[in-house]
Amino acid sequence: MNNFEYKNPTKIIFGKDTIGKLTNEIPADAKVLMLYGGGSIKKNGVYEQVKTALAKTDLIEFGGIPANPEYAVLMDALKVIKEEKITYLLAVGGGSVIDGTKFLAAAAEYEGAEPWEMLKNKERPTKGMPFGTVLTLPATGSEMNSGLVITREETKEKLAMGGPALFPTFSILDPLVITSIPERQLVNGVTDAFTHVLEQYMTYPAGGLLQDRFAESILQTLIEVGPKVIKDPTDYEAGANFMWSCTMALNGLIQQGVPGDWAIHMMGHELTALFGIDHARTLAVVAPSHYKYNFEAKKEKLAQYAERVWNVTEGSIDDKAYAGIEKTEAFFHQLGIKTKLSEYTDKFEGTAEEIAKRFTDRGWLGLGERQALTPQDAEKIVKMAY
Amino acid sequence: MNNFEYKNPTKIIFGKDTIGKLTNEIPADAKVLMLYGGGSIKKNGVYEQVKTALAKTDLIEFGGIPANPEYAVLMDALKVIKEEKITYLLAVGGGSVIDGTKFLAAAAEYEGAEPWEMLKNKERPTKGMPFGTVLTLPATGSEMNSGLVITREETKEKLAMGGPALFPTFSILDPLVITSIPERQLVNGVTDAFTHVLEQYMTYPAGGLLQDRFAESILQTLIEVGPKVIKDPTDYEAGANFMWSCTMALNGLIQQGVPGDWAIHMMGHELTALFGIDHARTLAVVAPSHYKYNFEAKKEKLAQYAERVWNVTEGSIDDKAYAGIEKTEAFFHQLGIKTKLSEYTDKFEGTAEEIAKRFTDRGWLGLGERQALTPQDAEKIVKMAY
Numbered sequence: 001m002n003n004f005e006y007k008n009p010t011k012i013i014f015g016k017d018t019i020g021k022l023t024n025e026i027p028a029d030a031k032v033l034m035l036y037g038g039g040s041i042k043k044n045g046v047y048e049q050v051k052t053a054l055a056k057t058d059l060i061e062f063g064g065i066p067a068n069p070e071y072a073v074l075m076d077a078l079k080v081i082k083e084e085k086i087t088y089l090l091a092v093g094g095g096s097v098i099d100g101t102k103f104l105a106a107a108a109e110y111e112g113a114e115p116w117e118m119l120k121n122k123e124r125p126t127k128g129m130p131f132g133t134v135l136t137l138p139a140t141g142s143e144m145n146s147g148l149v150i151t152r153e154e155t156k157e158k159l160a161m162g163g164p165a166l167f168p169t170f171s172i173l174d175p176l177v178i179t180s181i182p183e184r185q186l187v188n189g190v191t192d193a194f195t196h197v198l199e200q201y202m203t204y205p206a207g208g209l210l211q212d213r214f215a216e217s218i219l220q221t222l223i224e225v226g227p228k229v230i231k232d233p234t235d236y237e238a239g240a241n242f243m244w245s246c247t248m249a250l251n252g253l254i255q256q257g258v259p260g261d262w263a264i265h266m267m268g269h270e271l272t273a274l275f276g277i278d279h280a281r282t283l284a285v286v287a288p289s290h291y292k293y294n295f296e297a298k299k300e301k302l303a304q305y306a307e308r309v310w311n312v313t314e315g316s317i318d319d320k321a322y323a324g325i326e327k328t329e330a331f332f333h334q335l336g337i338k339t340k341l342s343e344y345t346d347k348f349e350g351t352a353e354e355i356a357k358r359f360t361d362r363g364w365l366g367l368g369e370r371q372a373l374t375p376q377d378a379e380k381i382v383k384m385a386y
Numbered sequence: 387m388n389n390f391e392y393k394n395p396t397k398i399i400f401g402k403d404t405i406g407k408l409t410n411e412i413p414a415d416a417k418v419l420m421l422y423g424g425g426s427i428k429k430n431g432v433y434e435q436v437k438t439a440l441a442k443t444d445l446i447e448f449g450g451i452p453a454n455p456e457y458a459v460l461m462d463a464l465k466v467i468k469e470e471k472i473t474y475l476l477a478v479g480g481g482s483v484i485d486g487t488k489f490l491a492a493a494a495e496y497e498g499a500e501p502w503e504m505l506k507n508k509e510r511p512t513k514g515m516p517f518g519t520v521l522t523l524p525a526t527g528s529e530m531n532s533g534l535v536i537t538r539e540e541t542k543e544k545l546a547m548g549g550p551a552l553f554p555t556f557s558i559l560d561p562l563v564i565t566s567i568p569e570r571q572l573v574n575g576v577t578d579a580f581t582h583v584l585e586q587y588m589t590y591p592a593g594g595l596l597q598d599r600f601a602e603s604i605l606q607t608l609i610e611v612g613p614k615v616i617k618d619p620t621d622y623e624a625g626a627n628f629m630w631s632c633t634m635a636l637n638g639l640i641q642q643g644v645p646g647d648w649a650i651h652m653m654g655h656e657l658t659a660l661f662g663i664d665h666a667r668t669l670a671v672v673a674p675s676h677y678k679y680n681f682e683a684k685k686e687k688l689a690q691y692a693e694r695v696w697n698v699t700e701g702s703i704d705d706k707a708y709a710g711i712e713k714t715e716a717f718f719h720q721l722g723i724k725t726k727l728s729e730y731t732d733k734f735e736g737t738a739e740e741i742a743k744r745f746t747d748r749g750w751l752g753l754g755e756r757q758a759l760t761p762q763d764a765e766k767i768v769k770m771a772y
Binding site for chain 1: 387388389390391392393394395396397398399400401402404593594595596599600602603604606607610611623626627630631634639642643
C-alpha cells in the first residue's frame with residue numbers, strides 16, 4: 001500500500017424528502033447564485049423544492065449549463081457572479097452543473113485574466129467561493145469530490161482539474177429525483193460509476209486489500225441495482241443504493257494508497273470532444289479495448305475481478321482475466337450500451353491519430369498506472385475500439 | 387435504506403515514516419499539550435519522532451493515561467490545560483489516549499463544574515479545543531470519529547458520548563508502529579475492529595446493500611490480515627491493511643443509513659468496569675451469546691454473513707446463520723481469545739443481575755437495533771456468556 005493523505009469535508013445529506021434541508025445549510029446572509037442545466041428541474045419538482053427552501057434567501061438564477069459544461073457559458077455565469085457580488089454558489093443538477101459550479105468557485109477567486117489557464121496548467125486551487133449542491137443525476141461523484149471537467153467548444157478540448165478548495169460544503173442526495181430521470185441518463189450513470197471504479201481498481205496488485213474489496217463492493221452493488229433502477233426508477237431501495245454507489249465510486253476513498261489508471265477517461269474525453277458521444281458511452285467503448293491491449297499488465301487484477309465480482313471460478317489466470325473483460329462488456333450490453341465506436345460514428349478516419357497528436361502536444365507521453373501508455377498506444381487502443 | 391447525514395472532516399495522513407509530518411499540521415502559534423499513556427512510546431521511538439517534529443513548538447507533556455481512560459487522571463490533565471493556557475491537544479497513543487484527549491477537548495470548553503455530567507447527560511458537544519492524533523495502536527477507530535468512552539473507577543462506570551466538535555483535526559497513521567505492539571494488544575485490536583463492524587452490520591436486512599458489502603469487506607480483510615499481523619508484525623502490507631481496516635470499521639461510513647446494534651458493547655463495557663477484562667475480550671465473550679439469544683431477529687443477516695464472509699454455501703437460512711456464529715467464535719479462538727466469561731473470572735455470582743440493574747437505573751430499557759433488548763434480556767445473555 002502506498003502512503004496517502006485523505007480528507008473529505010463535504011457534508012452529505014442523504015435520503016427521501018431532504019431537499020428542504022437546504023434552508024439550514026446556506027448562510028442567512030449569503031447572496032446565492034443558483035446554477036442549473038437545461039430546465040428538467042422545472043419539470044420534476046426539484047426547482048420548486050429548492051425555491052421553497054430558499055424563499056428567504058437573496059438568490060439569483062443561472063440556467064442553461066449544458067452537458068459537458070461549456071467554458072463560454074460558464075464565463076457568462078462568472079460575469080453575473082462578479083456583477084451581482086455573489087457570495088455562495090448552489091449547483092442544482094448532475095455532474096455537468098456541479099463541475100461547472102466548481103470551476104466557477106475557483107474562477108471567482110482566480111487572479112489571472114483567463115480562467116482556462118487554470119485547466120491548462122492543472123492548477124490545484126486552495127481558495128474558492130463556497131458552494132453546495134443538490135444532486136439530480138447520480139453518476140459522476142462530483143457531489144463529494146474536488147475534481148471537475150470542463151469542455152471548450154472553440155478548441156474542441158475537454159480538460160480536468162481539481163483542488164482542496166473545490167469540495168462542496170454540502171451535497172443533498174435525494175434518491176426520489178431518480179424517478180424522473182430518462183432511461184438514457186440512468187444507463188449512463190450506472191456505466192459512468194462502474195467505470196470510475198474500474199479506473200481505480202484495474203491496475204496491478206498493489207497491496208490495497210481493503211481498497212480492492214471496497215471497489216469490488218461498489219461494482220457488485222451496481223451490478224445488482226443498476227438493471228433494477230433502469231427497469232423501475234421508482235424502486236427506492238435500488239435507487240438509493242445506486243445513488244450512494246455513484247458517490248462512493250469517486251469520492252476519493254477507494255483510490256487512497258493504490259495506483260490509478262484513468263487512461264480510459266483520457267481517451268474517452270477526446271471522443272466526447274470530437275463526436276459529442278455521451279461521456280459514459282465513450283468509457284464503455286474504450287474500456288474493453290484498453291484491457292485487451294494492456295492484458296499482460298493488468299491480468300492479475302482482471303482475474304481477481306472476474307473471481308470476486310463475477311464468480312468466475314474456472315480456468316487459468318489468463319482465462320479468468322479474459323472472462324472478466326467479456327463479463328464487463330456483456331454488462332454494458334445488458335444496460336443497453338453499445339461498446340464499439342463504429343456504432344456511434346462512421347467518420348472515424350484520422351481520429352486515433354488526432355487523439356495521439358493531442359496527447360503528444362499536451363505532453364501526455366505516459367498515461368496509465370505505470371505512466372507507460374504512450375500516445376502511440378492510445379492510437380492503437382482507439383483503433384481497436386472502432 | 388434510512389435517511390442519513392454524514393460528514394467526517396478528519397485529515398488522515400497514512401503510511402510509513404509519516405510522523406514527521408506533524409510539523410506541518412499543528413499551528414505554529416499553538417501551545418500544545420501532548421498526551422500519552424504508560425510510556426511505551428518512549429521505548430518504540432514514537433516519542434522521539436514526535437518531539438523531533440515539534441522541536442520548535444511550545445509543548446508540555448502529560449503521560450500516564452491508563453487503558454480505559456480514567457476520569458480522575460483526565461481531571462488532572464484538565465488542570466494543566468487551564469493553568470498552562472493550552473490551545474491545542476495532541477494525543478499520541480491508542481484508543482484510550484485518543485478518547486481521553488477527545489473528552490478533554492470537550493471538557494476544556496465545558497461551562498459546568500463537573501465534566502462527568504456531559505457523559506451522564508449524553509451531551510453532543512458542538513465546541514471543543516482542536517486536537518490531532520498520532521495513532522500507536524490500531525483498534526478503536528477513535529482516530530477518525532467523534533466518539534469516546536471514559537471510565538470512572540470511583541463509581542465503576544464506563545460511559546460513552548460524542549459530538550460534531552470531537553473529530554480529530556488530523557490523525558497520523560504510520561503502520562510501522564505495529565512492529566513494536568505486544569501480541570496481546572494486536573489480538574485485541576483485530577477483535578475490537580471486527581466486533582465494531584459486526585455491531586453495525588449484524589442487525590436485520592435494511593436495504594443498505596452497499597453498506598453491507600463494505601462491512602463484509604472490512605471483515606474479510608481482517609480475517610485475511612489479522613492472523614498475519616499477529617504472527618509477524620513486521621509484515622508491512624498486512625499491518626497497513628489492518629490499520630486502515632480498524633479506522634474504516636468505526637469512522638462512521640458503514641453505519642450510514644442502516645440500524646446499529648451496539649448492545650454487545652453496552653454489556654462488554656460493564657464487564658470491563660466490573661472485572662477489568664480487556665475491552666476487546668469482553669466483546670468476544672458477549673457476541674456469540676448475544677447472537678444465539680437474538681437468533682430469530684438476526685438470522686437473515688447472520689446467514690448472509692456466513693455466505694459472503696465465510697463461504698458457507700450449504701444448508702437452510704438457520705443452518706447458515708448458526709454456522710456464522712460458530713465461524714465467528716472459531717475466529718476469536720484462532721486469534722487466541724477466550725470467549726467464555728468463566729475463563730476470565732470465577733466471581734460471577736450476581737454479575738448479570740448487577741448489569742441488568744445498572745441498565746435499568748440508567749433508563750436503558752431497550753437496547754439493540756430495534757430498541758427491544760430489555761435489561762432482563764441482557765441479564766440472560768450475560769449468564770449465557772459465562
